[in-house]
Amino acid sequence: MIDFWLAAGLLLLVALSFLLIPVLRSRRAQLEEDRTALNVALYQERVAELQTQQEEGVLNAAQMDAGRAEAARELLADTEGVAAPRVSRLGKPAPLLAAVLVPVLALGLYLHFGASDKVELTREFSQPPQSMDEMTRRLERAVAAQPDSAEALYFLGRTYMTQDRPADAAKIFERTVNLAGRQPELLGQWAQAQYFADGKQWSEKIQALTDEALKADPKEVTSLGLLGIAAFEGQRYQQAIDYWNRLMEQLPPDDQSRVALQGGITRATEKLVASGGKVAEAPAAKPAARLKVHVDLAAELKGKVQPGDSVFIFARATSGPPAPLAAKRLTVADLPATVELGDADAMMPQLKLSNFPEVQLVARISRAGQPTAGEWVGRSQPLASSTTAPQTLTIDSPDK
Incomplete structure (x- = not known):
């Protein structure tokens, strides 16, 4: 959690900088305004001094005008580049007040609506528990955080x-x-x-x-x-x-x-x-299904495939889950070939051939090695999973 709060603090400082910049700028503007006022006062003092000297006869009219012009040039030179003062409607206390209230309000909202407890739980679960009691406490906190x-x-x-x-x-x-x-x-x-x-x-x-x-x-x-x-x-x-x-x-x-x-x-x-009873005989187990399939490639496709292309041969239920019940993998170079599909080839223990009365045989050629999509396919008509006669399957159609 320390790194989280460090990151949050850094972001807070960035946010506060945007609030405090106007305050700093207003102070700079105030200094520039004060300097301008001082220059104007010095100019007025210089002009009054020249008028006194003219009245005493020290300066004539031409010298008076030259002195006044020189004082004016000095005033313009000192005030050149000073921007016009901007009047803030918010006033100086507003940014400072916002700088204090924003982090306090943000912290309150995060503690109320945030997910600090979930962050802490994530960190805890990244480490293996030391005991079963510790694991239980973690799970209880997880349930409390995510009911x-x-x-x-x-x-x-x-x-x-x-x-x-x-x-x-x-x-x-x-x-x-x-x-x-x-x-x-x-x-x-x-x-x-x-x-x-x-x-x-x-x-x-x-x-x-x-x-x-x-x-x-x-x-x-x-x-x-x-x-x-x-x-x-x-x-x-x-x-x-x-x-x-x-x-x-x-x-x-x-x-x-x-x-x-x-x-x-x-x-x-x-x-x-x-107790004098007799154990009832268990019902006879359903015989394991075993389908014998001869797979070949249509003559017109032999020039369109490569020897290393994958060939997937599988049986799937006509009415049931789309997952294959039994599958074998060959290559085009192995064709023609005869394979057997049975309960021993089940993809999952609960999905066996013998558990489904009717199946369909499929053979698919996939250059990318994907059993679910390929270039060419052959499909049989639905048949009973208990079929014992050998079946013939020809790959002859584009896979759509």
Whole structure:
């Protein structure tokens, strides 16, 4: 903050200089006016002296006129270049009063409407926190300075959860939902915080939050995990196994929480068997999609492309997100070529071929190496993602 106030002080001095310059100029004008008055007085004194000498007979008329002319020339020489005095309507006290009031008023307005607290927070966040408590204090100040920031509220809620303050976290997540909308992830976080704030007592409010989250996103991980915990605590072991198995499907293979989650499934299975129950078989997993595509270049285009041009081959949902579900990259020199597009080639884990019933195959040539825009393209007709027959795709049209 010191450098900020130094810069502000420098700007203030510049501003004050514009106010004080008229005062200094008025003083200079006053000095020039005083000097002119003195010269006039000396001239009048000289003329009176010449008249006395003429009356005493020392000077004749011609000498008198010559002396008067000489005195006049001296007066003109002394006053030459002196500007006419300017009369200020404001008066001398006005600039001085403004010089005092302007910085005071500016400081008051900045402290009221300015963002000194946000500047200080920015400086603080540029340095790593020394402890979790310090991080919490920073986030609390950030929320106080920006109460409409859903991002700051979300991180503060997550921090409260790590500090075992679920009641505070539940209030923060509720504010976040009111600001950012009823997004599935936020609803899941709110439900989880409320569950622990209520002493692990399930309630209609928590049930409604998790139901809403899973209705919007059946793969919302926080809600799945929470429902599994609640089912386990309520000795509904089969439901706990089902929820946790659904959660396992959403986690990456190298996720550290998979070990703990598998341990929970094992304990729930043991308790279910010990109570005389039988674990229901999980529904058969949907087979992974795999499309085999033969890609070639139309004969009339072979003279219009270069061997090093990029070729992007991908499948995208006919009804769904525009992002590719699976993609491969080749060059024109590799054509013709046969590639396979499957779930293993997914751009994002939640966007797999097998999750969409119908897709379209696209092959694009891009000299700039951009998958979203190029010079030439080939597209297939919509087909089922479960298709097993080999497909042929020819690049034959300008990319528009």
